[in-house]
Amino acid sequence: MNNLADFDRRHIWHPYTSMTAPLPVYYADSAEGVRIRLADGRELIDGMASWWAAIHGYRHPALNAALTAQARRMSHVMFGGLAHQPAADVVERLLALVPEALDCVFLSDAGSVAVEVAMKMAIQYATGTGQPHRRRFLTLRGGYHGDTLHAMSVSDPHNGMHTLFSSALPAQFFAERPPAGFDAPTDEHYIGKLAALLDRHERDIAAVILEPIVQGAGGMHFYAPAYLRFLREQTARRGILLILDEIATGFGRTGRMFAHEHAGIVPDILCVGKALTGGMMTLGATLATRPVAEGISTSADLPFMHGPTFMGNPLACAVAAASLDLLCASPWQTRVERIGKAFREGLEPCRSLPDVADVRVLGAIGVVEMREPVDVAAFQHEFVKRGVWIRPFGRLVYIMPPYCIEPSDLATLTRAIREVVALNPTA
Numbered sequence: 045m046n047n048l049a050d051f052d053r054r055h056i057w058h059p060y061t062s063m064t065a066p067l068p069v070y071y072a073d074s075a076e077g078v079r080i081r082l083a084d085g086r087e088l089i090d091g092m093a094s095w096w097a098a099i100h101g102y103r104h105p106a107l108n109a110a111l112t113a114q115a116r117r118m119s120h121v122m123f124g125g126l127a128h129q130p131a132a133d134v135v136e137r138l139l140a141l142v143p144e145a146l147d148c149v150f151l152s153d154a155g156s157v158a159v160e161v162a163m164k165m166a167i168q169y170a171t172g173t174g175q176p177h178r179r180r181f182l183t184l185r186g187g188y189h190g191d192t193l194h195a196m197s198v199s200d201p202h203n204g205m206h207t208l209f210s211s212a213l214p215a216q217f218f219a220e221r222p223p224a225g226f227d228a229p230t231d232e233h234y235i236g237k238l239a240a241l242l243d244r245h246e247r248d249i250a251a252v253i254l255e256p257i258v259q260g261a262g263g264m265h266f267y268a269p270a271y272l273r274f275l276r277e278q279t280a281r282r283g284i285l286l287i288l289d290e291i292a293t294g295f296g297r298t299g300r301m302f303a304h305e306h307a308g309i310v311p312d313i314l315c316v317g318k319a320l321t322g323g324m325m326t327l328g329a330t331l332a333t334r335p336v337a338e339g340i341s342t343s344a345d346l347p348f349m350h351g352p353t354f355m356g357n358p359l360a361c362a363v364a365a366a367s368l369d370l371l372c373a374s375p376w377q378t379r380v381e382r383i384g385k386a387f388r389e390g391l392e393p394c395r396s397l398p399d400v401a402d403v404r405v406l407g408a409i410g411v412v413e414m415r416e417p418v419d420v421a422a423f424q425h426e427f428v429k430r431g432v433w434i435r436p437f438g439r440l441v442y443i444m445p446p447y448c449i450e451p452s453d454l455a456t457l458t459r460a461i462r463e464v465v466a467l468n469p470t471a
């Protein structure tokens with residue numbers, strides 16, 4: 045165990061940490077249901093679903109069975125020139141869940157890649173439809189679309205994660221993020237500013253890209269569906285594509301299968317990932333409408349230019365198909381509602397604490413926003429002591445557990461947040 049700790053610290057990078065002064069890590073030995081078991085025997089109730097992904101919990105027998113059955117048949121073959129059943133299975137299930145118009149699917153390796161693919165589609169679409177001047181993207185401040193370079197270029201420019209690279213990134217157009225609140229009344233002044241920005245740059249914009257309803261890693265910001273409807277109407281009118289990044293919000297997390305359903309709109313391009321495989325392994329997908337696909341390939345010598353080695357990986361596709369079957373057969377709406385209710389009751393008392401700026405809940409997402417950035421290591425230490433796995437970032441202590449979590453475990457999660465936030469080990 046000590047050797048493992050030394051080895052890890054010396055040789056292995058963890059997300060957003062340095063090799064010279066890494067944050068502490070805990071050793072995960074196994075995981076089952078909503079529990080992560082540490083190497084020292086402690087068990088933690090998972091509040092994070094491994095960053096939105098593990099919606100069915102861990103070591104689910106149906107997902108394990110899908111993985112092993114597929115491994116016995118064929119783990120991987122190149123997708124160039126070969127097709128296979130697992131890819132058809134996952135795409136068939138995806139098509140049944142998304143708006144009918146989105147019927148051209150590109151399978152890739154991860155969320156960030158799905159975003160890169162979407163952005164390349166928009167650029168190639170502009171070229172193919174005789175608008176080569178449309179090369180840039182408009183997005184919302186406070187957004188997050190991944191860590192690859194073009195995905196970063198449309199992520200919040202002032203977020204600590206991406207400022208380091210700003211001078212090396214393509215310059216995009218940023219609108220203010222919409223006013224806070226899923227139920228907030230429409231702010232006409234804000235709408236006017238959005239329209240003015242579109243007026244000013246219309247000729248240069250290939251696509252508007254954003255996270256619908258919930259901006260995740262950029263600040264856990266919730267906004268009203270009316271702004272999405274406005275942007276859909278405006279982009280359609282101006283010949284600009286609308287790309288929705290549902291990598292975090294997809295597959296039920298906000299109370300709808302996809303967050304854009306709250307607004308009743310259909311994007312031109314949709315990115316999904318994370319919970320697509322139930323968190324078992326990595327897979328992304330970018331779904332486009334037929335007119336987008338036709339605009340990209342107006343002639344046979346204009347293919348869409350992307351094709352990763354592990355495109356359509358059969359193991360990931362088989363698991364994703366099984367995960368979508370599980371999700372659709374489960375009472376996920378009731379579960380998400382139940383989690384939201386437990387969060388509203390269990391987290392609301394934090395609002396009166398002096399260090400807390402806001403408490404908000406949507407679907408199965410619960411957020412306590414502190415007034416100051418938290419000491420991640422100190423918070424995690426306190427959470428682990430209380431038997432829960434919660435990893436804050438910035439000023440945000442937030443949870444989005446697997447949908448199958450039981451009421452008593454939900455109560456433990458929210459109690460731990462109340463206690464640790466009240467203690468505020470940062471101070």
Ligand code: PMP
Pocket residue numbers: 095154155156157159188189190191255260261289290291292293317318
């Ligand atoms: N878009 C959004 C909205 C995300 O939350 C994330 C991951 N946090 C990504 C894109 C990138 O996905 P991945 O980490 O799988 O590359």
